[in-house]
Amino acid sequence: MTMPQPYPTLDLDLDDLPLLDSPWSVRFALGTRGRTALEVYNAGLLLDILVARPLAADLLRGARRASSNGRPSVLAWGHLPPDGIPPAVLCTQRNHTRQPAEAITAAGSFWLATLEGCFDRVTVTRRDGTSERLRVRAGWSR
Template sequence: MSDTELSTLDLEFRGLPLLDSPWSVRFAQGTRGRRALEIYNNGLLLDVMVESTLAPHLLRGARRGSREGRHSVLAWGHVPLAEAPPRVFLGRTGTEVEAIAAAGGFWLALAEGDADRVTAHGADGAAEHLRVRAGWSR
Protein backbone atom coordinates (compact mmCIF):
# COMPACT_ATOMS: atom_id res chain seq x y z
CA MET A 1 0.00 0.00 0.00
CA SER A 2 1.36 3.42 -0.90
CA ASP A 3 1.76 6.35 1.50
CA THR A 4 -1.11 8.08 -0.30
CA GLU A 5 -3.45 5.18 0.41
CA LEU A 6 -2.49 5.25 4.09
CA SER A 7 -3.19 8.95 4.52
CA THR A 8 -6.38 10.66 5.64
CA LEU A 9 -8.95 10.80 2.87
CA ASP A 10 -9.89 14.24 1.59
CA LEU A 11 -13.42 13.59 0.37
CA GLU A 12 -16.15 16.04 -0.48
CA PHE A 13 -19.83 15.16 -0.24
CA ARG A 14 -22.02 17.49 -2.32
CA GLY A 15 -19.97 20.49 -1.29
CA LEU A 16 -19.44 19.47 2.37
CA PRO A 17 -15.74 18.68 2.77
CA LEU A 18 -14.93 15.96 5.26
CA LEU A 19 -12.09 18.13 6.56
CA ASP A 20 -14.60 20.81 7.68
CA SER A 21 -16.45 18.27 9.84
CA PRO A 22 -15.55 16.45 13.07
CA TRP A 23 -15.01 13.27 11.03
CA SER A 24 -11.89 11.82 9.53
CA VAL A 25 -11.21 8.50 7.84
CA ARG A 26 -7.94 6.78 7.17
CA PHE A 27 -6.88 3.73 5.20
CA ALA A 28 -4.89 1.16 7.12
CA GLN A 29 -3.82 -2.41 6.53
CA GLY A 30 -5.61 -5.30 8.19
CA THR A 31 -4.64 -8.92 8.55
CA ARG A 32 -3.42 -10.80 5.49
CA GLY A 33 -2.76 -7.48 3.73
CA ARG A 34 -6.45 -6.58 3.46
CA ARG A 35 -7.41 -2.93 3.35
CA ALA A 36 -8.99 -1.43 6.41
CA LEU A 37 -10.81 1.85 6.88
CA GLU A 38 -10.63 3.65 10.22
CA ILE A 39 -13.39 6.09 11.24
CA TYR A 40 -12.57 8.94 13.68
CA ASN A 41 -14.59 11.62 15.49
CA ASN A 42 -12.41 14.59 16.50
CA GLY A 43 -9.40 12.26 16.60
CA LEU A 44 -11.09 9.46 18.59
CA LEU A 45 -11.13 6.10 16.81
CA LEU A 46 -14.75 4.92 16.50
CA ASP A 47 -14.58 1.93 14.15
CA VAL A 48 -12.33 -0.12 11.92
CA MET A 49 -13.74 -1.97 8.91
CA VAL A 50 -11.64 -4.62 7.18
CA GLU A 51 -12.07 -5.60 3.53
CA SER A 52 -13.99 -8.87 3.34
CA THR A 53 -15.37 -11.31 0.79
CA LEU A 54 -17.96 -12.50 3.30
CA ALA A 55 -21.36 -10.81 3.54
CA PRO A 56 -20.66 -8.00 6.04
CA HIS A 57 -23.32 -5.54 7.12
CA LEU A 58 -24.33 -3.07 4.47
CA LEU A 59 -24.76 -0.39 7.17
CA ARG A 60 -22.12 -0.65 9.87
CA GLY A 61 -22.30 2.63 11.76
CA ALA A 62 -23.79 6.10 12.01
CA ARG A 63 -22.76 8.98 14.29
CA ARG A 64 -23.59 12.64 14.71
CA GLY A 65 -21.22 15.35 15.82
CA SER A 66 -20.34 18.99 15.42
CA ARG A 67 -17.40 21.25 14.72
CA GLU A 68 -17.53 24.99 15.23
CA GLY A 69 -21.31 24.89 15.61
CA ARG A 70 -21.90 22.92 12.39
CA HIS A 71 -23.76 19.65 12.99
CA SER A 72 -23.22 16.68 10.71
CA VAL A 73 -23.97 12.98 10.45
CA LEU A 74 -21.58 10.35 9.09
CA ALA A 75 -22.80 6.87 8.11
CA TRP A 76 -20.62 4.04 6.80
CA GLY A 77 -20.63 0.42 5.78
CA HIS A 78 -19.53 -2.19 3.29
CA VAL A 79 -20.37 -2.19 -0.41
CA PRO A 80 -21.61 -5.67 -1.41
CA LEU A 81 -19.46 -7.36 -4.05
CA ALA A 82 -19.99 -6.00 -7.59
CA GLU A 83 -22.55 -3.43 -6.42
CA ALA A 84 -22.71 0.32 -6.12
CA PRO A 85 -22.88 2.06 -2.74
CA PRO A 86 -26.33 1.86 -1.15
CA ARG A 87 -29.01 4.52 -1.22
CA VAL A 88 -28.78 6.23 2.17
CA PHE A 89 -31.59 8.11 3.93
CA LEU A 90 -31.37 10.18 7.12
CA GLY A 91 -33.92 11.18 9.70
CA ARG A 92 -37.63 10.64 10.03
CA THR A 93 -38.29 12.43 6.75
CA GLY A 94 -35.94 10.11 4.89
CA THR A 95 -33.76 12.74 3.26
CA GLU A 96 -31.50 10.97 0.75
CA VAL A 97 -27.77 11.67 1.03
CA GLU A 98 -24.94 10.76 -1.30
CA ALA A 99 -22.92 7.65 -0.46
CA ILE A 100 -19.37 7.59 -1.82
CA ALA A 101 -17.47 4.36 -2.44
CA ALA A 102 -13.94 4.03 -1.07
CA ALA A 103 -11.33 1.48 -2.08
CA GLY A 104 -11.59 -1.85 -0.29
CA GLY A 105 -15.36 -2.20 -0.57
CA PHE A 106 -16.39 0.56 1.84
CA TRP A 107 -18.84 3.45 1.55
CA LEU A 108 -19.32 6.71 3.46
CA ALA A 109 -22.20 9.19 3.54
CA LEU A 110 -21.90 12.63 5.12
CA ALA A 111 -24.63 15.21 5.56
CA GLU A 112 -25.16 18.42 7.46
CA GLY A 113 -27.74 18.28 10.22
CA ASP A 114 -28.55 16.31 13.33
CA ALA A 115 -30.52 13.23 12.20
CA ASP A 116 -31.48 10.53 14.67
CA ARG A 117 -31.67 7.54 12.33
CA VAL A 118 -30.21 6.24 9.07
CA THR A 119 -31.38 3.67 6.54
CA ALA A 120 -29.30 2.07 3.78
CA HIS A 121 -30.92 0.28 0.82
CA GLY A 122 -28.79 -2.18 -1.15
CA ALA A 123 -29.23 -2.91 -4.85
CA ASP A 124 -30.95 -6.19 -3.93
CA GLY A 125 -33.70 -4.26 -2.12
CA ALA A 126 -32.50 -5.19 1.38
CA ALA A 127 -32.63 -2.35 3.91
CA GLU A 128 -30.70 -1.91 7.14
CA HIS A 129 -31.53 0.69 9.83
CA LEU A 130 -29.56 2.21 12.69
CA ARG A 131 -30.12 4.88 15.30
CA VAL A 132 -27.55 7.64 14.94
CA ARG A 133 -25.45 7.87 18.10
CA ALA A 134 -23.41 10.74 19.45
CA GLY A 135 -19.95 10.78 17.87
CA TRP A 136 -18.04 10.20 21.10
CA SER A 137 -20.21 7.39 22.52
CA ARG A 138 -19.31 3.70 22.44
Protein backbone atom coordinates in the same frame (compact mmCIF):
# COMPACT_ATOMS: atom_id res chain seq x y z
CA MET B 1 17.87 -2.89 -4.97
CA THR B 2 14.66 -1.12 -3.87
CA MET B 3 14.03 -0.76 -0.17
CA PRO B 4 10.57 -1.86 0.99
CA GLN B 5 8.25 0.88 2.21
CA PRO B 6 7.73 0.70 6.01
CA TYR B 7 3.98 1.32 5.59
CA PRO B 8 2.06 0.34 2.48
CA THR B 9 0.07 3.19 0.96
CA LEU B 10 -3.31 3.22 -0.71
CA ASP B 11 -4.31 5.41 -3.64
CA LEU B 12 -7.59 7.06 -2.68
CA ASP B 13 -9.93 9.59 -4.21
CA LEU B 14 -12.13 11.15 -1.52
CA ASP B 15 -12.74 14.45 -3.31
CA ASP B 16 -16.51 13.81 -3.25
CA LEU B 17 -16.66 13.40 0.54
CA PRO B 18 -16.85 16.72 2.40
CA LEU B 19 -14.90 15.87 5.56
CA LEU B 20 -13.13 19.23 5.76
CA ASP B 21 -14.50 21.56 8.41
CA SER B 22 -16.30 18.65 10.06
CA PRO B 23 -15.54 16.57 13.15
CA TRP B 24 -15.10 13.43 11.01
CA SER B 25 -11.91 11.89 9.68
CA VAL B 26 -10.94 8.53 8.24
CA ARG B 27 -7.65 6.70 7.86
CA PHE B 28 -6.85 3.79 5.60
CA ALA B 29 -4.28 1.07 6.16
CA LEU B 30 -3.38 -2.41 5.01
CA GLY B 31 -4.10 -5.09 7.55
CA THR B 32 -3.32 -8.78 7.76
CA ARG B 33 -3.20 -10.70 4.50
CA GLY B 34 -2.98 -7.37 2.66
CA ARG B 35 -6.62 -6.52 3.35
CA THR B 36 -7.65 -2.88 3.38
CA ALA B 37 -8.72 -1.41 6.71
CA LEU B 38 -10.82 1.71 7.38
CA GLU B 39 -10.55 3.63 10.67
CA VAL B 40 -13.33 6.13 11.49
CA TYR B 41 -12.66 9.04 13.88
CA ASN B 42 -14.66 11.84 15.54
CA ALA B 43 -12.45 14.73 16.65
CA GLY B 44 -9.50 12.33 16.88
CA LEU B 45 -11.38 9.66 18.88
CA LEU B 46 -11.36 6.26 17.20
CA LEU B 47 -14.97 5.12 16.66
CA ASP B 48 -14.65 2.01 14.51
CA ILE B 49 -12.28 -0.15 12.47
CA LEU B 50 -13.51 -2.12 9.47
CA VAL B 51 -11.41 -4.67 7.59
CA ALA B 52 -12.28 -5.65 4.04
CA ARG B 53 -13.78 -9.11 3.90
CA PRO B 54 -13.97 -11.44 0.94
CA LEU B 55 -17.53 -12.42 1.87
CA ALA B 56 -20.59 -10.25 2.46
CA ALA B 57 -20.33 -8.11 5.58
CA ASP B 58 -22.41 -5.49 7.37
CA LEU B 59 -23.81 -3.11 4.78
CA LEU B 60 -24.42 -0.42 7.43
CA ARG B 61 -21.74 -0.63 10.09
CA GLY B 62 -22.16 2.68 11.92
CA ALA B 63 -23.85 6.09 12.06
CA ARG B 64 -22.79 8.96 14.31
CA ARG B 65 -23.62 12.64 14.77
CA ALA B 66 -21.44 15.48 16.02
CA SER B 67 -20.95 19.22 15.59
CA SER B 68 -18.06 21.30 14.39
CA ASN B 69 -18.19 25.10 14.68
CA GLY B 70 -21.86 24.84 15.66
CA ARG B 71 -22.77 22.90 12.52
CA PRO B 72 -24.23 19.42 13.20
CA SER B 73 -23.53 16.59 10.79
CA VAL B 74 -23.97 12.84 10.45
CA LEU B 75 -21.45 10.31 9.19
CA ALA B 76 -22.56 6.81 8.14
CA TRP B 77 -20.29 4.00 6.92
CA GLY B 78 -20.19 0.34 6.06
CA HIS B 79 -18.94 -2.38 3.74
CA LEU B 80 -19.76 -2.26 0.05
CA PRO B 81 -22.30 -4.87 -1.06
CA PRO B 82 -21.07 -7.71 -3.32
CA ASP B 83 -22.00 -5.76 -6.47
CA GLY B 84 -19.57 -2.99 -5.43
CA ILE B 85 -22.18 -0.21 -5.70
CA PRO B 86 -22.67 2.00 -2.62
CA PRO B 87 -26.15 1.83 -1.09
CA ALA B 88 -28.80 4.53 -1.21
CA VAL B 89 -28.60 6.41 2.11
CA LEU B 90 -31.56 8.11 3.78
CA CYS B 91 -31.31 10.11 7.03
CA THR B 92 -34.45 10.83 9.06
CA GLN B 93 -35.40 13.03 12.02
CA ARG B 94 -38.03 12.43 14.68
CA ASN B 95 -40.33 14.91 12.97
CA HIS B 96 -40.20 12.60 9.93
CA THR B 97 -37.98 14.91 7.87
CA ARG B 98 -36.12 12.74 5.36
CA GLN B 99 -32.95 13.69 3.55
CA PRO B 100 -30.89 11.53 1.19
CA ALA B 101 -27.11 11.49 1.54
CA GLU B 102 -24.75 10.45 -1.22
CA ALA B 103 -22.54 7.48 -0.41
CA ILE B 104 -19.12 7.24 -2.01
CA THR B 105 -16.83 4.26 -2.40
CA ALA B 106 -13.70 4.33 -0.26
CA ALA B 107 -10.66 2.11 -0.85
CA GLY B 108 -12.68 -0.31 -3.00
CA SER B 109 -14.23 -2.10 -0.02
CA PHE B 110 -16.15 0.49 1.99
CA TRP B 111 -18.62 3.33 1.58
CA LEU B 112 -18.96 6.61 3.50
CA ALA B 113 -21.71 9.26 3.54
CA THR B 114 -21.97 12.60 5.32
CA LEU B 115 -24.88 14.97 5.66
CA GLU B 116 -25.22 18.30 7.46
CA GLY B 117 -28.01 18.34 10.04
CA CYS B 118 -29.10 16.59 13.20
CA PHE B 119 -30.63 13.23 12.22
CA ASP B 120 -31.80 10.32 14.39
CA ARG B 121 -31.77 7.34 12.02
CA VAL B 122 -30.00 6.17 8.90
CA THR B 123 -31.44 3.64 6.46
CA VAL B 124 -29.39 2.17 3.63
CA THR B 125 -30.80 0.20 0.72
CA ARG B 126 -28.98 -2.02 -1.77
CA ARG B 127 -29.95 -2.16 -5.41
CA ASP B 128 -31.75 -5.47 -4.74
CA GLY B 129 -34.05 -3.70 -2.24
CA THR B 130 -32.46 -5.13 0.90
CA SER B 131 -32.20 -2.46 3.58
CA GLU B 132 -30.63 -1.96 6.99
CA ARG B 133 -31.36 0.72 9.57
CA LEU B 134 -29.47 2.12 12.55
CA ARG B 135 -30.09 4.75 15.21
CA VAL B 136 -27.57 7.57 14.90
CA ARG B 137 -25.47 7.72 18.06
CA ALA B 138 -23.60 10.64 19.55
CA GLY B 139 -20.15 10.85 17.94
CA TRP B 140 -18.25 10.46 21.19
CA SER B 141 -20.19 7.46 22.56
CA ARG B 142 -18.83 3.93 22.53
